[in-house]
Amino acid sequence: MGILEKINSIQEELNRTQKNKATEYHIGLLKGKLARYRAQLLEPTPGGSSGGGQGFEVQKSGDARIALIGFPSVGKSSLLSKITKTKSEVASYAFTTLTSVPGVLEYNGAELQILDLPGIIQGASEGKGRGRQVIATAKTSDLILMILDATKGGDQRAILERELEAVGIRLNKEPPNIYFKVKKAGGLKFNSTAPPKHLDEKIVGSILRDYKIHNAEVLVRDENCTVEDFIDVINASHRSYIKCLYAYNKIDSVSLEEVDRLARQPYTVVISCELDLGLDDLVERIWEDLSLLRIFTKRRGEQVKFDDPMVVRSNSSVENVCDSIHRSIKDKFRYALVWGASVKYSPQKCGLSHMVADEDVVSIVTK
Numbered sequence: 001m002g003i004l005e006k007i008n009s010i011q012e013e014l015n016r017t018q019k020n021k022a023t024e025y026h027i028g029l030l031k032g033k034l035a036r037y038r039a040q041l042l043e044p045t046p047g048g049s050s051g052g053g054q055g056f057e058v059q060k061s062g063d064a065r066i067a068l069i070g071f072p073s074v075g076k077s078s079l080l081s082k083i084t085k086t087k088s089e090v091a092s093y094a095f096t097t098l099t100s101v102p103g104v105l106e107y108n109g110a111e112l113q114i115l116d117l118p119g120i121i122q123g124a125s126e127g128k129g130r131g132r133q134v135i136a137t138a139k140t141s142d143l144i145l146m147i148l149d150a151t152k153g154g155d156q157r158a159i160l161e162r163e164l165e166a167v168g169i170r171l172n173k174e175p176p177n178i179y180f181k182v183k184k185a186g187g188l189k190f191n192s193t194a195p196p197k198h199l200d201e202k203i204v205g206s207i208l209r210d211y212k213i214h215n216a217e218v219l220v221r222d223e224n225c226t227v228e229d230f231i232d233v234i235n236a237s238h239r240s241y242i243k244c245l246y247a248y249n250k251i252d253s254v255s256l257e258e259v260d261r262l263a264r265q266p267y268t269v270v271i272s273c274e275l276d277l278g279l280d281d282l283v284e285r286i287w288e289d290l291s292l293l294r295i296f297t298k299r300r301g302e303q304v305k306f307d308d309p310m311v312v313r314s315n316s317s318v319e320n321v322c323d324s325i326h327r328s329i330k331d332k333f334r335y336a337l338v339w340g341a342s343v344k345y346s347p348q349k350c351g352l353s354h355m356v357a358d359e360d361v362v363s364i365v366t367k
């Protein structure tokens with residue numbers, strides 16, 4: 001049996017199995033197996049073409065990457081053409097876009113790379129259409145912008161989420177709070193800070209045996225962790241935790257009541273590329289979701305250039321700021337003077353580990 005058939009047969013068995021206390025253990029094991037086969041599917045085959053599918057990978061550029069994901073003809077290319085200077089072909093037929101088309105959105109002094117991609121369809125994660133390549137590209141992004149068609153109701157959103165889930169993308173979720181380490185000997189050491197409600201040593205041990213892992217340390221730090229969370233932790237190298245913003249396009253063609261209903265969904269904005277509605281709000285939400293920080297660097301004796309910020313990721317320290325300026329600056333680092341929201345006094349003398357905040361001014365003092 002090929003991997004795809006194995007995946008399908010497990011999927012069928014999962015669909016057949018009623019969910020209750022008695023089958024919980026069996027379902028957990030099946031899910032563990034499913035994740036193992038899916039991971040194999042994504043491994044590049046030796047000598048052959050890569051299962052993950054690089055295909056049309058574009059060079060990353062700018063301060064962050066945003067991938068446009070959605071069914072065909074929902075308006076991905078229309079959006080790229082609206083919010084960047086790049087023109088991507090727009091047409092009423094499906095699969096107009098056949099490769100990835102990068103555009104640049106300049107906002108708040110940052111350069112954001114927006115990737116227009118071919119439409120994906122149900123079954124994309126198993127290689128339907130160019131789905132596998134599209135999803136592999138989405139996995140490299142800092143934010144997924146899921147474009148949905150407001151006129152098409154139904155479960156577009158859920159179908160796309162399942163396709164992304166199937167290749168290990170986790171949307172708007174933090175990595176599970178479980179410590180996991182494979183050991184050379186000593187069997188399974190299972191511990192938790194508080195008794196987990198949905199996990200126990202028996203299921204954890206069985207899933208690990210299926211992965212041929214016999215010695216490991218597991219510490220569950222959150223009582224709400226599920227079997228799925230534990231499976232994600234074993235497969236951590238295949239998991240990507242990515243923020244997702246949902247944009248319903250074509251709101252010009254539905255009733256106000258429907259627009260209102262869609263706009264109330266979590267992580268959602270409503271837009272019309274055709275009538276230019278909601279696009280400014282969308283860009284602002286993209287910026288917020290990326291949580292980028294603007295840092296103004298100041299050389300000794302010079303004025304701060306407030307029109308030219310340096311952009312770093314959230315949770316950045318003075319050390320990260322140094323690395324963004326120049327690779328070797330850390331070797332000569334004495335201290336940093338920081339003005340702004342991250343310090344009590346302005347300026348304050350700070351070390352490499354000091355965490356910076358949006359719009360801080362940083363001056364590096366070197367030896």
Ligand SMILES: Nc1nc2c(ncn2[C@@H]2O[C@H](COP(=O)(O)OP(=O)(O)OP(=O)(O)O)[C@@H](O)[C@H]2O)c(=O)[nH]1
Pocket residue numbers: 070071072073074075076077078079089090091092093094095096097098117118119120249250251252253271272273274275
């Ligand atoms: N009514 C309406 N139509 C729109 C809107 N935005 C795009 N369209 C139309 O939707 C159709 C598809 O637009 P595209 O931008 O090509 O869609 P796409 O998602 O890039 O399509 P593929 O590349 O084929 O996957 C075109 O006929 C557009 O004119 C909108 O806001 N309202």
Ligand SMILES: [K+]
Pocket residue numbers: 072073074090091092093094095096097
């Ligand atoms: K189209």
Ligand SMILES: [Mg+2]
Pocket residue numbers: 076077078088089090096097116117118119
């Ligand atoms: Mg397109």
